[in-house]
Amino acid sequence: MLKSNWLLLSLLATPVMAAPLNVMLYHHIADDTPHVTSTTVSDFVAQLDHFEEQGYEIVKLEEAVQQFRQGKTLDEKSLALTFDDGFASVCDTAYPELKKRNLPFTVFVTTDPIDKGYSSYCTWEQLKEMADNGVTIANHTLDHTHLVNNAFNDENWFEAATGNIESAQNRIIDEIGYAPMIFAYPYGEYNNDLKTWLDERGYTSFGQQSGSIGVSSDWQALPRFNAAGNYASIESLRHKITASPLPLNYAVLADPLTTDSQPTLTVELLPSREAYYPHLQCFLNGQPTVIDWHSETGFSVTPSNGLSNGRHRVNCTAPHRDGSPFFWMSQQWLVVPNK
Ligand SMILES: [Zn+2]
Incomplete structure (x- = not known):
């Protein structure tokens, strides 16, 4: 084969041959919370066993995405685990299981309910202890509002949305001492104006649409696979943990x-x-x-x-x-x- 053809083919093949990152999205790890946002304890344990049996590296989310953003691909079959909202079962149930296995994970917290001491949420004390043990505590807004759905009829929507995100970031810094520049949109809802602002501020942002992460991803709209409710079984997750990004400019x-x-x-x-x-x-x-x-x-x-x-x-x-x-x-x- 001509050298130039060989080079062209390797270039074409590069974006999809590199190991992708697939991110799991959880809310509750419990048997008594709403089905659609819950992963039962036995399903969760079965998932973690399966990831290990299949040889996956569970990676620290902010480090893996930083690597992709610098154009470097991952060498290992990698997964990251994320928990949205900061519900009590994540601190009470998921954390001990993940700590025992020495696996990193990220909790995207909504800060107001934690500030108010709601019993269905983790406490700052728990989150601080987890952070001291290597868990990432990251931003999911103050109050889990719909950030962009008034963008066409409220001229103040942008100040409200960006102020909300900045205030939540500051609350995490106050309580934990540090907040990484990663963000998860409540309900996975965003628009281009908000994405642009997050990008300028240096964030990397996650939605709730499914898909796989690679070098051509949109860093302000990264996908995650829901691993709760009807999607919690190994059968359902099998094709997702092995997925690669459909090659396109996201x-x-x-x-x-x-x-x-x-x-x-x-x-x-x-x-x-x-x-x-x-x-x-x-x-x-x-x-x-x-x-x-x-x-x-x-x-x-x-x-x-x-x-x-x-x-x-x-x-x-x-x-x-x-x-x-x-x-x-x-x-x-x-x-x-x-x-
Ligand atoms: Zn949420």
């Missing part, structure tokens, strides 16, 4: 905040020797949906019926040419009324 995806009830997701895939695009499938809110191909690598997905106001999700996956693993991408829409 930063150019549409602003998820829209007044259009039939918003179009347009994707331009990057050439790949591994992902098999002819077998790409997309799902809207879990239902298979029509894919409109413009070229071999360009496609769009538009809902055939108007979406209700609120959150909706488009997931697209393509198999590996050898059948597995899967390449993923996901876009969350947040449809809001016209002002």
